[in-house]
Amino acid sequence: MGFLAPERVELSGEVAACARCHGPSGRGSREGGVEVPDITPGALGHSRTRAVGEVEDRARPAYSRATLLRAITEGRSASGRELGMTMPRYVLDDAEREELLAYLVQLGEHPDPGVSPTTLTVGAALPLTGRLGPLGQEAAAVVRAVFADVNASGGIFRRKLELIVEDDAALHEPRNVTRSNAETTTGLLARENPTRVETEGPQRVTPDATTRLLDRGVLALVASMRRGPLPSDTRLAAEGAPLVLPLALTGGTSEEDSPVFFLYPDEPSLARLAVQSLANTRESELRRKPLVVVHTGGEAGQAWAQAVRAETTRREFLSPVELTLPDGTLPVERWASAPPPAVLYAGTPEGLATLLRALEASAPTVRVLAPASLAIPEVVGASTARIHFLYPAGLGERAPELKDFVAFMKRHGLAPGHSSFQFGAYAAARVLVEALTRTGAEVTRASLTQQLEALRDFDTGVSPPVTFGVNRRVGIQGGQLAALDPTTNQLVAASDWMPLTP
Ligand code: HEC
Numbered sequence: 001m002g003f004l005a006p007e008r009v010e011l012s013g014e015v016a017a018c019a020r021c022h023g024p025s026g027r028g029s030r031e032g033g034v035e036v037p038d039i040t041p042g043a044l045g046h047s048r049t050r051a052v053g054e055v056e057d058r059a060r061p062a063y064s065r066a067t068l069l070r071a072i073t074e075g076r077s078a079s080g081r082e083l084g085m086t087m088p089r090y091v092l093d094d095a096e097r098e099e100l101l102a103y104l105v106q107l108g109e110h111p112d113p114g115v116s117p118t119t120l121t122v123g124a125a126l127p128l129t130g131r132l133g134p135l136g137q138e139a140a141a142v143v144r145a146v147f148a149d150v151n152a153s154g155g156i157f158r159r160k161l162e163l164i165v166e167d168d169a170a171l172h173e174p175r176n177v178t179r180s181n182a183e184t185t186t187g188l189l190a191r192e193n194p195t196r197v198e199t200e201g202p203q204r205v206t207p208d209a210t211t212r213l214l215d216r217g218v219l220a221l222v223a224s225m226r227r228g229p230l231p232s233d234t235r236l237a238a239e240g241a242p243l244v245l246p247l248a249l250t251g252g253t254s255e256e257d258s259p260v261f262f263l264y265p266d267e268p269s270l271a272r273l274a275v276q277s278l279a280n281t282r283e284s285e286l287r288r289k290p291l292v293v294v295h296t297g298g299e300a301g302q303a304w305a306q307a308v309r310a311e312t313t314r315r316e317f318l319s320p321v322e323l324t325l326p327d328g329t330l331p332v333e334r335w336a337s338a339p340p341p342a343v344l345y346a347g348t349p350e351g352l353a354t355l356l357r358a359l360e361a362s363a364p365t366v367r368v369l370a371p372a373s374l375a376i377p378e379v380v381g382a383s384t385a386r387i388h389f390l391y392p393a394g395l396g397e398r399a400p401e402l403k404d405f406v407a408f409m410k411r412h413g414l415a416p417g418h419s420s421f422q423f424g425a426y427a428a429a430r431v432l433v434e435a436l437t438r439t440g441a442e443v444t445r446a447s448l449t450q451q452l453e454a455l456r457d458f459d460t461g462v463s464p465p466v467t468f469g470v471n472r473r474v475g476i477q478g479g480q481l482a483a484l485d486p487t488t489n490q491l492v493a494a495s496d497w498m499p500l501t502p
Helices: 018-022 065-074 094-106 133-152 175-192 194-200 209-215 233-239 267-288 298-314 332-337 349-362 377-383 403-411 419-439 445-453
Strands: 002-004 009-011 119-126 160-167 292-295 321-324 343-346 368-371 387-391 478-484 491-493
Touching: 065 094, 119 133, 119 209, 133 160, 133 403, 133 419, 160 209, 209 233, 267 298, 267 343, 267 368, 267 387, 267 478, 292 298, 292 349, 298 321, 298 343, 332 349, 343 349, 349 368, 349 377, 403 419, 419 445
Parallel strands: 119 160, 292 321, 292 343, 343 368, 368 387
Antiparallel strands: 002 009, 387 478, 478 491
């Protein structure tokens, strides 16, 4: 508990944390006109002379245990001078005094995990084997090549970047496959050695790749592949280790203080963007006729429908009609004479094919909007003119230039593969390098997070510009409508860039 003079305003918890003012490594700062002194042992253990041009004389002898405690509890410097009002006065019991002094004695001397005088070690949890193995390998190669470029030009403040990858294949294999493997193994083991099954059977929880990387002591994670939140996220949060731009198969949401920084928005955000885009052109129609939401169930489907509902309510449009495939029936005959303003679809490609074929047969004028992950030519078939995709990665004038990326791939002899994963890995490595460079020589997880939060309009070379903030964990917040060009099977811009309104 701290108190701010002179009215003794009570501060507690995070607000009173020393690091908030003195910085994550205790080195202080001079930002905003207030000089916050360095409180690492090197500074407090030595006398300080009056600096040139210093208005107030802050000269003082070296701190002793007793004068240091006095500074913290009574706000008096080692010289006896009363410390400024910004430095809180703390109420500490005996145990807290001991702990705080023990902490201050070693402050700044133990670097964060993954930081050595010569190296910065970061990790990536990627599938290296199994079905997605090739994608994981490609992504790792791109990150390594970005690091190699940085290292070839001297590293970051003389430290070389090192990537370690843990295989996360198990996370990405379909559940039923894993289970049947496990069952076969159990069967075999049971016949040979039944006791072993009990102790080391498939029930045993093996730590995931993220946990293993944290155990190996990485500074941060970069470009890990993931579908959604993971139990190990709590470990990331507790240790304050950021995960920079995961290759997120479903995008990410802005969650305050989350350790995960995403590149693209998730599907519910795209649903909001869909409603926003319709509102721009057909506002009055949306007040008279309800939108239709179609999805294929599950949590993702619910989230999609919920996002459309929330956005229509917010804009005072009629509530949407919600239909679920494959069980629900599509009232396409009715839509033939009374078409809805649009159908907003998210779910499996099979579900989209069912929807589009039904519309082609009975209500060919109805317009469909879906996330760009569903822009699959075989699924879209003859409906190219009636379906628009929500695309956050930049098309037309917004399209990234890619020329640096192409040159980079050539220089490193990397073959073009699954481009969205290679782009994602490249963007992730570039963002990490930028934030680390801005962090300077004093690298901690906390200072890296601060620099990520300070990133504004950063050009990754492979995506629209990236901006993060204290409350913003999705770097690109917006998108365009895109159409599938039937002759080239490529997505082309069908609208200007639309920033996602918060
Ligand atoms: C709200 C901001 C803030 C917080 C929180 C804060 N300090 Fe300070 N601290 C300052 C400022 C500003 C000064 C400089 C005051 C001056 O010199 O007049 C200072 C001065 C000091 C000094 C004297 C340094 C010297 O060279 O004379 C020590 C020691 C110190 N702080 C330790 C701590 C510790 C330990 C904590 C946490 C328990 C803490 N501070 C929390 C702002 C803060």
